[in-house]
Amino acid sequence: xxxxxxxxxxxxxxxxxxxxxxxxxxxxxxxxxxxxxxxxxxxxxxxxxxxxxxxxxxxxxxxxxxxxxxxxxxxxxxxxxxxxxxxxxxxxxxxxxxxxxxxxxxxxxxxxxxx
Amino acid sequence: xxxxxxxxxxxxxxxxxxxxxxxxxxxxxxxxxxxxxxxxxxxxxxxxxxxxxxxxxxxxxxxxxxxxxxxxxxxxxxxxxxxxxxxxxxxxxxxxxxxxxxxxxxxxxxxxxxx
Numbered sequence: 001x002x003x004x005x006x007x008x009x010x011x012x013x014x015x016x017x018x019x020x021x022x023x024x025x026x027x028x029x030x031x032x033x034x035x036x037x038x039x040x041x042x043x044x045x046x047x048x049x050x051x052x053x054x055x056x057x058x059x060x061x062x063x064x065x066x067x068x069x070x071x072x073x074x075x076x077x078x079x080x081x082x083x084x085x086x087x088x089x090x091x092x093x094x095x096x097x098x099x100x101x102x103x104x105x106x107x108x109x110x111x112x113x114x115x
Numbered sequence: 116x117x118x119x120x121x122x123x124x125x126x127x128x129x130x131x132x133x134x135x136x137x138x139x140x141x142x143x144x145x146x147x148x149x150x151x152x153x154x155x156x157x158x159x160x161x162x163x164x165x166x167x168x169x170x171x172x173x174x175x176x177x178x179x180x181x182x183x184x185x186x187x188x189x190x191x192x193x194x195x196x197x198x199x200x201x202x203x204x205x206x207x208x209x210x211x212x213x214x215x216x217x218x219x220x221x222x223x224x225x226x227x228x229x230x
Contacts, residue, residue, distance in 0.1 A: 004158070031216065042205050042220030043159070056217060091158065095216075101147045101166045101209070104218070106158035 002026060004107035006092050012113045013082055020078045021110045025094030032075050033104060034067055035091040036060065043091055049075060050097065082114045117142045117210040121221035128196045129229050136191040136204050136224045144212030148189040150180055153203040153223070162204075165189060176200070196228045 005024045013019050025032050031050050035043035046065070048056045051072040061067075064082075069075040079086055089111050093104035118141045128134045140146055147166055151159040163174025170182045180191045191204060203225050207218040 033217075040222065042207075042222050044220075045217050048217060056215075093159075101164060103149060103161040103164055105161065106151075108156070108158045 023092030029094035138206030
């Protein structure tokens with residue numbers, strides 16, 4: 001399968017713990033995006049990388065959230081001191097560079113439950 | 116600023132009948148418009164996009180969408196619905212002005228096709 005992959009698919013954690021998610025984009029895609037999706041809502045943008053550079057961050061991305069893409073390939077999203085409000089589906093997407101209208105390809109998501 | 120509205124939380128249609136899922140948008144300049152579909156426990160899948168040119172855009176699985184600049188709409192259509200089309204559909208917009216690569220998604224519309 002050459003699509004976008006995300007691990008783990010599900011994560012249950014206790015409030016206050018740290019969690020880390022991984023995204024492996026389609027190999028030839030330079031751009032990588034993180035979104036959060038809650039029930040009844042569309043994906044909400046969190047952050048975006050072009051290669052290893054983090055180019056945009058949403059106001060939704062509080063200080064407890066950090067994302068990296070150290071070698072311009074896979075990316076990690078870490079949430080520190082999780083809160084119950086962080087419970088959501090975290091989606092990763094990737095796209096080709098070059099054209100602003102290139103569509104994004106999404107992974108299956110990581111569902112986070114904070115108890 | 117860019118925004119998108121999907122005025123219907125749910126659309127019900129009988130198999131074999133035509134379907135329409137509505138989307139309206141707001142942008143400062145000109146839009147790039149996208150439709151994605153999300154099946155249960157799956158990531159979002161790209162259906163089609165409008166960049167420029169013909170107002171009627173054809174996409175995957177027999178879907179098409181009509182761009183209407185005067186009504187700022189981009190409704191998704193299919194001439195004959197299938198039960199397997201039942202899923203969650205998301206419209207997304209990206210404002211050409213400013214060069215952002217970040218789309219804004221609507222809340223989604225649940226399409227239910229009855230046998």
